[in-house]
Amino acid sequence: MDALWKILSDYTFQTVALGSALLGIISGVIGSFTVLRRQSLLGDGISHAALPGVAAAFLLTGSKNTEILLGGALLTGITTICLISVVTNYSRIKFDSALALTMSVFFGAGLVLLTYAQKIPNANQAGLSRFIYGQASTLLQRDVLLMAFCGAAMLTVVVLFWKEFKLCIFDPDFAKSIGFSVGRINMALSLLAALAIIIGLQTVGVVLMSAMLIAPAVAARQWTSRLWLMLVLAGIFGAASGVCGTLLSSAAAEIPTGPVIALCASGIAVFSLLFAPGRGILHRFYLRRKAQVNAAAERRNEV
Amino acid sequence: MSASVEIQLIAILISVACALPGAFLVLRRMSMMTDSITHTILLGIVIGFFITHELNSPLLIVGAALMGVATVWLTEMLVRTKLVYEDSAIGIVFPMLFSVAIILITRFAASAHLDTDSVLLGELAFAPFDRMVAGGIDLGAKAIYTSGALLLLNAGLIFIFYKELKLSAFDQSLAAALGFTPAFLHYGLMTLVSMTAVGAFEAVGSVLVVAFMIGPPATAYILTDNLKSMLFLSAVFAAGGAVIGYQAAALTDVSIAGSMALTVGVLFTAVFVFSFKRGLIGTLIRRRRQRQKLADYTLLDHLCNHRNKPEEGVENAVATLPLHLCWNDEKLLSAAGRLQKEGSIKIVDGVMYVTNEGLRLHDEFFRL
Numbered sequence: 001m002d003a004l005w006k007i008l009s010d011y012t013f014q015t016v017a018l019g020s021a022l023l024g025i026i027s028g029v030i031g032s033f034t035v036l037r038r039q040s041l042l043g044d045g046i047s048h049a050a051l052p053g054v055a056a057a058f059l060l061t062g063s064k065n066t067e068i069l070l071g072g073a074l075l076t077g078i079t080t081i082c083l084i085s086v087v088t089n090y091s092r093i094k095f096d097s098a099l100a101l102t103m104s105v106f107f108g109a110g111l112v113l114l115t116y117a118q119k120i121p122n123a124n125q126a127g128l129s130r131f132i133y134g135q136a137s138t139l140l141q142r143d144v145l146l147m148a149f150c151g152a153a154m155l156t157v158v159v160l161f162w163k164e165f166k167l168c169i170f171d172p173d174f175a176k177s178i179g180f181s182v183g184r185i186n187m188a189l190s191l192l193a194a195l196a197i198i199i200g201l202q203t204v205g206v207v208l209m210s211a212m213l214i215a216p217a218v219a220a221r222q223w224t225s226r227l228w229l230m231l232v233l234a235g236i237f238g239a240a241s242g243v244c245g246t247l248l249s250s251a252a253a254e255i256p257t258g259p260v261i262a263l264c265a266s267g268i269a270v271f272s273l274l275f276a277p278g279r280g281i282l283h284r285f286y287l288r289r290k291a292q293v294n295a296a297a298e299r300r301n302e303v
Numbered sequence: 304m305s306a307s308v309e310i311q312l313i314a315i316l317i318s319v320a321c322a323l324p325g326a327f328l329v330l331r332r333m334s335m336m337t338d339s340i341t342h343t344i345l346l347g348i349v350i351g352f353f354i355t356h357e358l359n360s361p362l363l364i365v366g367a368a369l370m371g372v373a374t375v376w377l378t379e380m381l382v383r384t385k386l387v388y389e390d391s392a393i394g395i396v397f398p399m400l401f402s403v404a405i406i407l408i409t410r411f412a413a414s415a416h417l418d419t420d421s422v423l424l425g426e427l428a429f430a431p432f433d434r435m436v437a438g439g440i441d442l443g444a445k446a447i448y449t450s451g452a453l454l455l456l457n458a459g460l461i462f463i464f465y466k467e468l469k470l471s472a473f474d475q476s477l478a479a480a481l482g483f484t485p486a487f488l489h490y491g492l493m494t495l496v497s498m499t500a501v502g503a504f505e506a507v508g509s510v511l512v513v514a515f516m517i518g519p520p521a522t523a524y525i526l527t528d529n530l531k532s533m534l535f536l537s538a539v540f541a542a543g544g545a546v547i548g549y550q551a552a553a554l555t556d557v558s559i560a561g562s563m564a565l566t567v568g569v570l571f572t573a574v575f576v577f578s579f580k581r582g583l584i585g586t587l588i589r590r591r592r593q594r595q596k597l598a599d600y601t602l603l604d605h606l607c608n609h610r611n612k613p614e615e616g617v618e619n620a621v622a623t624l625p626l627h628l629c630w631n632d633e634k635l636l637s638a639a640g641r642l643q644k645e646g647s648i649k650i651v652d653g654v655m656y657v658t659n660e661g662l663r664l665h666d667e668f669f670r671l
Contacts, residue, residue: 040394041335048510090586091575096390097521100334101571104514108564115558211398214391222386256409259402266399273386281384 007250017246019144020261023200023212024238026151029158030196031213032220032227032234033189036169039095042081042190043213045103046197047205049080051110059117066143070198077194080106081187135258139203147199154192158231165189166227204258212238215265222276241265306431307553309444314427314545314563316450317503318515322541323457324495325516326534329524330472334517335390336493339378339397340371341500341509346404347371348501353411364501371497372490374400427506427549427559446506453502457495461534464488469530507560515541518567522574525581540570598638602628603647603665606657619655 007013034040050073057072058064080102087098158165167175168185176182193213200209220233245261274281304312328334347370351363374396381392431444461468471478471488479485496516503512523536548563555562579585605628609618617623625635639655642648647661657665 035388035391038388038390040388040391041338044335044338044394086583087575090583091525091581093521093524093575094332094334096332097329097334097517097524100338100513100517101521101568103338104510105518105564105568105571107510108514108558108561108568111558111561112552112565115561116555119556208398208402210394211402214394215398218387218391218395252410254410255406259405262398262402263406266395266402269395273381273384279386281386 003251007247010250013246013250015141015144016139016257017243019139019147020203020242020246020257021239022144022147022151022242023203024216024240024242024261024265025235026147026154026196026238027200027209027212028216028220028234028236028238029155029231030192031238032217032231033165033169034193035214035217035221037186037189039190039193040214040217041096041099041210042193043197044210045084045099046077046080046194047201047209048103049076049106050074050198050201052076052106052113053110055110055113055117059113066202067146070146070201073201074194074198076106077198078191081190081194085187135202135205143202150195150199154195157188157192161185161188162228204261208258208262211262211265212241215262215269216241219265219269219272222272222279237268238265241268304443307549309431309447310427310559311546311549313444313446313450313506314549314559315542316447316454317506318519318541318545318563319538320450320454320457320499321503321512321515322519322537323454323461323534324492324499326520326523326530326537327461327468327472327492328496329517329520334513335393336375336378337496337500337513337516338510339393340374340493340497341504341512342397343370343374343400343404344368344497344501344504344509346400346407347373349404349407353407364498367501368494368497370400371500372494375490375493449502450506453499457499460491460495464491468492472530507563511560511564514564514567515544518564518571519544522567522571525574525578540567544570595638595641598630598634599641600665600668602635602638603642603657603661604669606648606655607662607665610657610662616654621650621653621655624655 031040031043034042053072053074053076054069055072056076057069060072061068083102084095084098087093087102088095093101164175164180164185165188168180168182168189172182175185196213197209200212204212216234216237217230219237220230223233224230241261241264245264246257248264249255249257249260272280275283277283325337328337344367347367348363350370351366354366355362378389378392378396381387381396382389387395431446433445434441434443467478467483467488470481471483471485475485478488499516500509500512503515507515519537519540520533522540523533526536527533544567545563548566549559551566552559552562574582576583602624605624606619609615612618618627621635621639624630625632628635630638639648639650642661643650645660645664647658647664649656649658
């Protein structure tokens with residue numbers, strides 16, 4: 001108990017936990033939209049495509065200032081989204097192929113830029129690889145402040161455009177027929193996703209950002225069919241994963257924080273899939289068993 | 304053989320070995336499964352390493368391939384519960400497995416050279432250092448033989464099961480109805496993809512396996528409707544990307560694998576933009592022609608409807624037509640210009656009259 005208190009009152013822990021919680025809330029909310037639009041892997045794609053953005057930002061500005069690197073990542077993220085859009089609209093390549101292609105080509109471009117950066121004298125690009133794997137434990141207070149600020153802005157956008165987003169996700173044809181520009185609203189949603197991913201890159205890294213965008217949303221979906229409640233639950237699950245993940249990885253020795261957070265999120269998702277009332281897998285077993293018992297009872301009555 | 308020739312040979316063998324099964328993945332919309340598998344094979348390697356404590360054991364490769372199949376199985380199982388979409392299922396399973404792998408590595412195998420960097424990124428430049436020696440004779444880089452074997456395996460299996468793969472790619476229900484076990488083909492294809500990913504990761508790294516598996520086939524998909532042509536073109540683009548990519552990397556001294564992926568992307572972009580039938584430019588031109596044709600025949604139909612009727616002078620007048628059709632003047636004038644040029648209409652005193660030729664074209668178009 002004492003050990004627990006010691007961890008909880010540690011300043012670094014508090015910073016990292018707060019940052020992870022904020023990330024959890026943001027990715028839970030934004031992730032709900034991407035999951036419902038069946039573009040969940042967009043997170044994976046954009047996180048990989050962020051690498052050349054980070055590398056280019058570093059090469060062009062010579063600075064390893066977080067905001068600048070993240071800005072570069074955001075730009076390539078947006079470019080990725082636009083390219084995928086163009087490819088799917090003007091050829092018969094489908095979304096998943098376009099996504100896989102774009103992300104791997106951009107990642108390759110990132111590698112080229114990184115190895116190019118290695119040759120520049122005095123270019124210490126050691127900090128760049130942490131964008132690939134994330135280093136939650138090195139979160140600084142200013143990083144957390146940036147997350148909080150961006151997160152608040154994104155949540156405000158979600159609240160302001162609530163009706164439009166909700167309509168365009170569930171009935172885009174009707175939305176178009178009453179005059180909404182569905183294309184622009186979709187682009188706005190994708191941009192929000194890109195921003196959420198870029199923010200989370202520092203904490204959990206490229207690969208695990210997918211988990212943060214998808215798992216809390218999937219978990220929340222199992223408990224409710226109402227969009228606003230799903231978003232709230234996803235935010236809560238995301239925050240919980242962030243805090244628990246940080247706690248668990250601090251408690252044990254030498255365990256990286258990012259993967260543990262992702263595992264917590266996945267764990268919550270699996271738990272929800274199994275135990276959600278009315279929908280979960282265990283519920284189905286219960287229903288099947290009840291049906292079997294009833295059928296057996298009926299047969300006995302007939303005989 | 305010089306080192307650079309060996310590297311290029313390995314690259315060609317690997318890229319073609321990836322592109323062949325990749326064609327079927329693109330057709331079946333399972334491209335992102337490759338990303339999933341290439342990440343989870345890390346877990347397979349880690350588990351294999353924990354069992355054998357040896358980095359070069361073939362058990363690692365077996366473990367990795369098995370983990371690939373396990374990933375697919377878990378994902379499919381999740382999809383079958385109907386509680387999640389396919390893409391969400393992929394996005395839950397592989398980060399989970401990948402996280403476990405990273406935790407295991409950092410916690411228990413940090414001292415071993417199981418470098419996540421080399422798994423995800425790979426380095427082809429070092430391949431020539433690992434030689435295949437038989438009976439004291441240096442037969443070349445080991446990677447040539449492993450990638451050659453992989454290519455033969457993929458090409459062979461695709462050749463043998465061509466009809467089945469073709470049918471299940473395009474018409475799953477018919478394949479099932481005819482008795483081809485779709486599950487067997489599906490998991491068979493996935494096992495092939497896993498093994499290829501494992502075989503290739505050492506050379507080009509996981510993420511670039513995705514580039515070679517999806518890029519060349521997607522490029523070929525734009526150019527052809529024929530599956531055999533698509534496979535052939537995939538191989539050509541894959542090999543081309545590998546060689547050109549290597550040359551570019553050698554020239555500019557950057558990451559070989561990254562350069563190859565970038566080349567694949569450039570090839571795709573070139574084909575996408577400039578392909579006449581299905582590329583960007585071709586599609587833009589074709590859609591513009593379709594819009595114009597629609598406009599022309601709409602105008603023609605309106606003119607024919609009011610032809611030889613008392614209101615013709617008002618309905619078909621150049622001045623009032625924009626109002627009646629809800630078009631702007633520019634659209635009306637360009638459509639009228641096209642119709643005039645092909646001889647379908649005549650404009651006399653500001654009123655449009657349909658010619659006999661125009662009437663014939665109109666009836667033919669609307670099949671009256």
